[in-house]
Each structure stands twice: as structure tokens, then as C-alpha cells.
Amino acid sequence: MKYQKHVFICTNQKEAPKKSCGEAHGTELVNAFKEALKERGLHTTMRAQKTGCLDMCAFGPSLVVYPEGVFYGNVQLGDVDEIVESHLVNDTPVERLKLNF
Amino acid sequence: MKYQKHVFICTNQKEAPKKSCGEAHGTELVNAFKEALKERGLHTTMRAQKTGCLDMCAFGPSLVVYPEGVFYGNVQLGDVDEIVESHLVNDTPVERLKLNF
Numbered sequence: 500m501k502y503q504k505h506v507f508i509c510t511n512q513k514e515a516p517k518k519s520c521g522e523a524h525g526t527e528l529v530n531a532f533k534e535a536l537k538e539r540g541l542h543t544t545m546r547a548q549k550t551g552c553l554d555m556c557a558f559g560p561s562l563v564v565y566p567e568g569v570f571y572g573n574v575q576l577g578d579v580d581e582i583v584e585s586h587l588v589n590d591t592p593v594e595r596l597k598l599n600f
Numbered sequence: 601m602k603y604q605k606h607v608f609i610c611t612n613q614k615e616a617p618k619k620s621c622g623e624a625h626g627t628e629l630v631n632a633f634k635e636a637l638k639e640r641g642l643h644t645t646m647r648a649q650k651t652g653c654l655d656m657c658a659f660g661p662s663l664v665v666y667p668e669g670v671f672y673g674n675v676q677l678g679d680v681d682e683i684v685e686s687h688l689v690n691d692t693p694v695e696r697l698k699l700n701f
Binding site: 500553563 | 603650667669
């Protein structure tokens with residue numbers, strides 16, 4: 500597997516009043532994840548990047564972590580370090596943000 | 601896992617002469633995958649969508665299939681049905697297009 504963890508963060512922007520993850524917020528999340536991975540020297544084995552609509556608009560801002568296929572909803576900038584430390588580094592998904600299907 | 605297969609297709613456009621997967625081609629691929637899944641009634645259990653740069657610019661047009669984390673390069677519209685049938689439906693990656701790391 501090319502990446503131990505591959506994080507896809509929605510940056511899809513829909514016109515108001517439709518709810519969407521949002522380009523500005525999504526881009527901030529992408530940058531925060533990239534920085535957090537780089538700080539830990541993980542940016543060659545893990546990747547965070549922007550993606551299109553994950554079809555989770557009602558639960559956004561949303562992202563998905565593969566290969567596990569764990570979706571997160573209502574992700575704020577302050578949650579990034581916890582997701583990186585708990586899930587990406589220690590393989591323990593963050594239950595309070597996880598979307599359960 | 602929400603999706604049995606989740607296909608992320610790069611639609612990133614860089615300015616020439618830089619090589620990139622390209623927005624027009626990537627979008628055509630996304631539409632072709634969506635149509636192929638719908639035709640087979642697989643669109644509720646599998647998802648194909650656009651994504652940002654997969655860092656495979658030199659091998660584009662590129663995509664990745666999760667949860668396996670199999671990357672494909674130089675994907676053309678004529679390859680979509682083979683990837684869907686062989687990989688997504690029958691779990692046999694298409695070796696001739698697969699990127700090996």
C-alpha cells in the first residue's frame with residue numbers, strides 16, 4: 500500500500516442555503532492535516548488531500564480515512580491533532596467524531 | 601465500511617507545460633465510472649468521485665481504489681469498464697494499468 504493512511508477531506512462548496520462542507524473550511528483542514536503530518540515526519544508515508552463531495556453534506560465538514568474507510572463529521576480545526584495522534588498514529592479512531600452507518 | 605469500493609479520480613489541472621491528470625479528462629472519467637456503477641446497480645454500495653492531486657502527476661490520468669489502495673495510471677475512458685468489471689466487481693486489479701511502488 501502506497502500510503503499507510505490516506506485522508507480525503509471534502510472541500511465541496513454548494514450554494515447557500517444548501518449545507519456543504521465548504522471550500523474555505525475544507526482547505527483549512529487540508530492545510531492543518533498536511534502540517535500535522537509534516538511536523539511528525541509522516542508526510543512520506545501518509546497523505547492528506549482535498550477531495551470532492553463525499554456525499555456526507557448533512558454531517559460536514561467531513562473526511563474519510565483509508566484504508567479503514569472511517570468517516571468523520573463536523574470536523575473542526577481543533578480536532579485535527581486528535582485525529583492525527585489517535586487515529587493516524589495510534590490506529591484508534593476518534594469515536595466522538597466518527598460517523599456510524 | 602460505508603463503501604465496498606471507493607474510487608477517487610484525480611481532476612487536478614496544472615498549467616502547461618506541467619503534466620497533470622487534467623480537469624476535463626478527469627471529469628469524463630468520473631462521469632464514466634458513475635454511469636458504469638449505476639448501470640450495474642452498484643451505485644449505492646460503491647462510489648466514484650473526483651479528487652485533488654494524488655501526487656501521481658507523471659503517471660496520469662490517475663486514480664486510486666480503496667480499501668485496497670490500488671493506484672492506476674494512464675487511465676483512458678476505454679479502460680473504465682475493464683476496471684469496473686475486473687477490479688470493482690471481481691476483485692481482480694487490472695495489472696496492465698496498475699502502478700507498482
